[in-house]
């Protein structure tokens with residue numbers, strides 16, 4: 001299980017991006033963090049996967065544990081080997097590399113070549129369009145296809161927990177549905193999911209449990225169905241009057 005306890009995070013001296021945040025993701029559970037712009041959602045994801053430092057941030061209080069070991073301020077390259085993969089916001093793929101080269105590069109974490117081949121085949125089964133375009137530069141894919149590739153890159157390390165930051169941002173409704181269905185399917189196959197989504201309705205339809213973050217702390221939490229029914233959540237995050 002991933003556990004953030006009373007976590008405090010700063011960027012440089014001035015910005016406090018997490019201010020006593022506590023949340024957890026049990027093995028194989030699907031969880032979302034919802035909250036407005038600047039609430040600190042991406043920051044918590046970065047802290048969990050270890051990419052926080054590269055973004056100029058630092059965990060200065062509380063602790064983060066993963067399967068009983070402390071991981072706060074550890075390197076991302078170590079954390080990914082221990083089973084946490086992070087698909088960052090903005091579908092970062094290598095635009096000049098082909099689809100297949102992108103997957104191979106992400107699979108470098110695995111020593112076993114045959115296993116890498118198997119995972120690439122699995123990616124093409126999950127999203128056939130990636131298989132059709134395997135030789136094309138990733139930069140020529142549509143936004144939705146790049147997001148599919150980014151997710152598959154995350155899966156190339158065989159994570160126990162897949163962290164997804166805004167996977168549907170800017171995508172057409174039909175593609176949003178497709179991405180949401182694939183996240184559900186990934187979770188259904190036993191992988192834990194920690195999801196941040198601008199679209200709270202989509203997030204709550206995919207996960208089991210949700211946290212609401214405001215100014216770097218959790219102000220509300222509960223099973224997704226309960227939060228979907230909450231008047232405050234509906235008014236503030238689901239656009240209901």
Ligand code: ATP
Pocket residue numbers: 011015016017035036037038039040041042043044055056057
């Ligand atoms: P959004 O949906 O707008 O991305 P968020 O909830 O993910 O919001 P964060 O991106 O985690 O929020 O930002 C939390 C706070 O930390 C904000 O005040 C933001 O300006 C600041 N912040 C985020 N990244 C950095 C950074 N690399 N350097 C300095 N400050 C940052």
